[in-house]
Amino acid sequence: MGKETATYIEIEKRQTSKINDVDFSNLAFGSVFTDHMFVCDYVDGEWKTPKIIPYQPISLDPSARVFHYGQAVFEGMKAYKDENDDIWLFRPEENFNRINKSSERLAMPEFPKDYFFEGLTTLLNLDKEWIQKGIGNSLYIRPFAIATEYGVSASPSNKYRFMIICSPAQSYYGGEVRVKIADHYSRAASGGFGYAKAAGNYAGQFYPTNLAQKEGFQQIIWTDASTHEYLEEAGTMNIFFRIGDTLVTCPISDRILDGVTRKSVITVAEDMGINVEVRPIKVQEILDAYKNGELKEIFGSGTAAVINPILGFGYKGDKWELPKVDDDSYSSKIKQTIIDIQYNLAEDKHGWRYKV
Numbered sequence: 287m288g289k290e291t292a293t294y295i296e297i298e299k300r301q302t303s304k305i306n307d308v309d310f311s312n313l314a315f316g317s318v319f320t321d322h323m324f325v326c327d328y329v330d331g332e333w334k335t336p337k338i339i340p341y342q343p344i345s346l347d348p349s350a351r352v353f354h355y356g357q358a359v360f361e362g363m364k365a366y367k368d369e370n371d372d373i374w375l376f377r378p379e380e381n382f383n384r385i386n387k388s389s390e391r392l393a394m395p396e397f398p399k400d401y402f403f404e405g406l407t408t409l410l411n412l413d414k415e416w417i418q419k420g421i422g423n424s425l426y427i428r429p430f431a432i433a434t435e436y437g438v439s440a441s442p443s444n445k446y447r448f449m450i451i452c453s454p455a456q457s458y459y460g461g462e463v464r465v466k467i468a469d470h471y472s473r474a475a476s477g478g479f480g481y482a483k484a485a486g487n488y489a490g491q492f493y494p495t496n497l498a499q500k501e502g503f504q505q506i507i508w509t510d511a512s513t514h515e516y517l518e519e520a521g522t523m524n525i526f527f528r529i530g531d532t533l534v535t536c537p538i539s540d541r542i543l544d545g546v547t548r549k550s551v552i553t554v555a556e557d558m559g560i561n562v563e564v565r566p567i568k569v570q571e572i573l574d575a576y577k578n579g580e581l582k583e584i585f586g587s588g589t590a591a592v593i594n595p596i597l598g599f600g601y602k603g604d605k606w607e608l609p610k611v612d613d614d615s616y617s618s619k620i621k622q623t624i625i626d627i628q629y630n631l632a633e634d635k636h637g638w639r640y641k642v
């Protein structure tokens with residue numbers, strides 16, 4: 287922690303920074319990248335010397351396995367800068383553990399913990415000017431791993447590349463989100479890899495999401511693949527329902543991404559004295575709660591927006607609008623508490639902040 291340079295990482299610095307070309311007041315999410323990137327190759331059964339080099343395109347053989355069989359996993363995390371210019375990560379161990387869990391499911395090799403943390407902190411220290419102060423500003427961090435071995439035989443690769451790239455981000459407003467509750471398509475099945483943060487899970491949901499968009503929904507809440515009776519998660523967010531004064535979310539399973547924000551929301555809500563239930567939720571229960579006025583809020587949780595309130599939902603052709611949320615809503619109170627911890631503005635009693 288806090289080291290300027292790690293002994294075993296080879297560093298090639300960029301001659302002149304691109305930072306003066308960037309308009310930080312007008313950033314499209316994930317479209318501008320910092321001066322450097324982290325790269326580490328896996329060859330002959332081991333991870334070779336990790337490197338930090340100027341951000342640049344990579345070159346791969348067209349037959350590289352990732353292009354054909356989709357062995358690709360990733361993570362999404364953020365770095366925040368406080369008023370003293372200190373840089374913080376939020377529960378980064380969770381992301382580290384999760385990318386290795388994802389890799390295991392895709393028959394990819396585990397990445398070493400010291401390489402991950404030394405690589406990440408060295409990269410962030412090199413590119414720290416790219417992290418802007420102020421609530422809402424952050425640096426979005428994208429670690430990922432891909433299969434690089436050439437040859438189109440359908441077998442796991444023997445070569446991989448692990449990389450970390452970073453993109454400055456402004457306060458992420460997810461926009462007005464109305465969701466369609468899935469009644470036909472599925473994102474994940476039991477025994478599948480829905481719990482992995484794998485590229486293929488995203489590829490498979492773009493088409494049904496496009497169809498839902500034509501009906502006026504921005505996202506889909508996926509339901510269980512066998513009956514479509516139980517609510518699971520949205521494609522990039524876990525989902526919470528406030529029924530009366532109870533917050534309900536479904537349990538994690540092999541079909542559901544174990545979100546870091548989800549875990550944090552549960553803990554923060556319990557700290558606030560809110561009754562939280564983690565249990566299967568039937569679509570019918572939500573429709574009934576809506577009808578009798580008990581359904582107060584629906585929101586999604588994820589690193590990008592922390593919490594994204596959901597304004598309405600549709601199911602089998604019918605549409606429902608939720609009451610407008612105010613500052614007293616669970617979603618606003620929980621979001622504010624998590625943001626205050628992330629930006630070093632509040633006590634961190636669970637030890638979630640990690641100083642870079």
Ligand SMILES: *Cc1c(COP(=O)(O)O)cnc(C)c1O
Pocket residue numbers: 362483519520521522523524543544545546547548587588589590
């Ligand atoms: C990344 C992701 C989430 C949110 O996870 P966080 O760790 O909270 O960012 C939820 N669902 C899916 C499918 C995801 O890929």
